[in-house]
Amino acid sequence: PQEIFLKNYKVPEYYFDTVDLKFSLGEEKTFVHSQITVFPRVEGASSPLVLDGKDIKLLSIKVDGKELKEEDFYLDPRHLTLSSLPSTRFTLEIVTEIYPQYNTSLEGLYKSSGNFCTQCEAEGFRKITFFQDRPDIMAKYTCRIEADKAIYPVLLSNGNLIEQGDLEGGRHYALWEDPFKKPSYLFALVAGQLESRDDTFITRSGRKVSLRIWTPAQDIPKTVHAMYSLKEAMKWDEDVFGLEYDLDLFNIVAVPDFNMGAMENKSLNIFNSKLVLASPETASDADYAAILGVIGHEYFHNWTGNRVTCRDWFQLSLKEGLTVFRDQEFSSDMGSRTVKRIADVSKLRSYQFPQDAGPMAHPVRPHSYIKMDNFYTVTVYEKGAEVVRMYKTLLGSEGFRKGMDLYFRRHDGQAVTCEDFFAAMRDANGADLSNFLLWYSQAGTPLVKVTSSYNAEAQTYSLKFSQEVRPTRGQLVKEPMFIPVAVGLLDKNGKDMPLISVYHDGMLESVKKNGQPVFTTVLQVKKKEEEFVFSDIPERPTPSLLRGYSAPIRLDSDLTTSDLFFLLSHDSDGFNRWEAGQILARKLILSLVADYQQNKLLVLSTEFVHGIKSILSDSSLDKEFIAKAITLPGEVEIMDMMEVADPDAVHAVRNFVRKKLASELKAEFLSMVERNRSSEPYVFNHSNMARRALKNIALAYLASLEDPDITDLVLHEYQSATNMTEQFAALAAIAQNPSKIRDDVLADFYSKWEHEFLVVSKWFALQSTSDIPRNVENVQKLMKHPAFDLRNPNKVYSLIGGFCGSPVNFHAKDGSGYQFLGEIVVQLDKINPQVASRMVSAFSRWRRFDETRQNLAKAQLEMILSTNGLSENVFEIASKSLD
């Protein structure tokens, strides 16, 4: 397999102006006729034109209407190379034959539940026709679709419908025209039996936009929330960024077979049905929130991704990091900002930090790849969003908006790079952002240490920072990064002290805003070692560091346990209040893990129990915040902080802490359940979700007690629930412990919901992620369940992905989990390489474990690599994991 490097980027020799596609869709064969106007970058240059093409049959090529002679083209398994081309603008016509009905990779044109649909990002367009399949080739497209009218009554593509009609033999056609230039990865086509929910949105300049969400007829009632989300997103982008929708029609199509969440094709977004369909009975609060966020995300791509796109795939974070940042902000504005921030940071720490410390570590802008699909990662997306957030932290809301405006002014209609975004932010603000670009090129999570000291005489308070980025693959020496650290100082009553000025680099700098002291200031830490000294500090403060998690770093401070308890109860920064609790919990669990490993008796500190109790009983706190604050850090996060990860010890200790808290605070948890019941119909809003979150976490704690009275209570909650959020939480609580009741309730749930594809996926996930002993056997059984299908990504993610997400069982010391995954990866790779490659990633941190586990995991990786006909997708992840 060939590795592709950013440093080898070359501008194309030819550009495309217009692309006119004609699809003739059939059950046995589909014909694709493409007519492209091509012009050379340099008139008169006679370079060959290299087109990408994969798994497609070439039927004919014409240049300016004339069939090309055999000596003027060359076909290899991945390219079609044309030579002896005209030296100025010409027309290229290519006809290909493809077989979407056999396409199980779900990339290119394929069938899902009998309907045709496409997925072209990153490099799927080349599975449809021969093309310069790269994002810097932007052209205007038309698309004519022809198909059987009875089987495929609805024919959709990008842009506006300009013509449609009937044809002979029961066929019909539709002609679509997209007035905006776009790269091939944004092309889309859908044909099938679909109905739509229709609505309209009037943009602030008065454009009336038709909104349509397409699904099979029976699912239309479940699209209310998706439509609501779309309209809110459209409004929000106008209000916050001044960005309006630019066409008269916006379509969303939901399909059950989709490799990822959704795709932002111009005016024809295609979604995994999981992220469109919701009803109170079948979808949980988490599903509703995910739909809101992802509908927003894909809509926001219309400007950040589509109008301004990426020059090459290395720049992916230019659109993804930015668009994730935008969807995070959207969800924050629609719900609780603090709770959303906590959720996003937890995700970063549980998934991105491990990636950044392992063999797949790569910069936000990778330097190389074998298969681009492997780089749609938490680093490009989530760390990329943190990088965008840092611009905002450094430049302020207004400065950030100025930067965004300049970015669109300069680059609308272009394919650009991360430097272009950086330059827009810098130039719009005249800001000094020296060495900030390292965030794009340097992999690894910076480790920052802070020590503090107070000088009573001088009334100054010093913070000394030192930073380090550990070596990662191919990057042994690292430079110091530009780290914005938002800081506040609390006085002895827990109030924020006014901040006036800071000595830094031998200068006294005012931190006032508009002549007024501030309560939070952003320190710009840029050197390996650096000191900041606050002046006019009348008493020893407690520092609140990295407020709002102002940079994606690991922070190691000299805060004492009592400082942390103090911050937990007083910090005005909600995120840091939660963070103080998490640091305490992490320290506590890690020290208990050490006790466990030395066979010592486990004792839970009463101080910690009191800390949790005081959060529970603080009625001034938001309920969803309380739910987050009493959630213990995850097992992966804890394992990540150990020298040698010990999944059994971490699991045992975390369960011990949970159970101990449940028994010490049983009365409080019971009253939380009582007080947070409601007989009102389901509403998706912050206060109701917060109430349900609190009730559900209380149930989960209580269920860990394995007490028969509690089992009755949970069973009652299960039976009386009127929405999926509460029903599923009760089911999950019961399912914690093996028992006959567990089996019965799981069976009951399945029989209730067996006809709801999305609920069945939840049922699979609940069982696969279970920590009950030897769960691998249950998962193996479920693989044979009639509702399981290895070709459907959602089912694979639920059952196999879910299993790998449960450390005790996946990392079972007998190697049963590894062996199970190894076998599945080989099987799955033949069906769908993208999904197989996501699954094989579960092995990538094998070096973090003890020798026995290392050998077992390594053997599976070697077995996978020795398989004949392995895809490049799986090859890349498996081979990088081994070296």
Ligand code: B3K
């Ligand atoms: N841009 C798509 C992801 C495409 C993944 C291709 N393997 C979804 C999104 O981030 O909006």
Ligand code: ZN
């Ligand atoms: Zn995206």
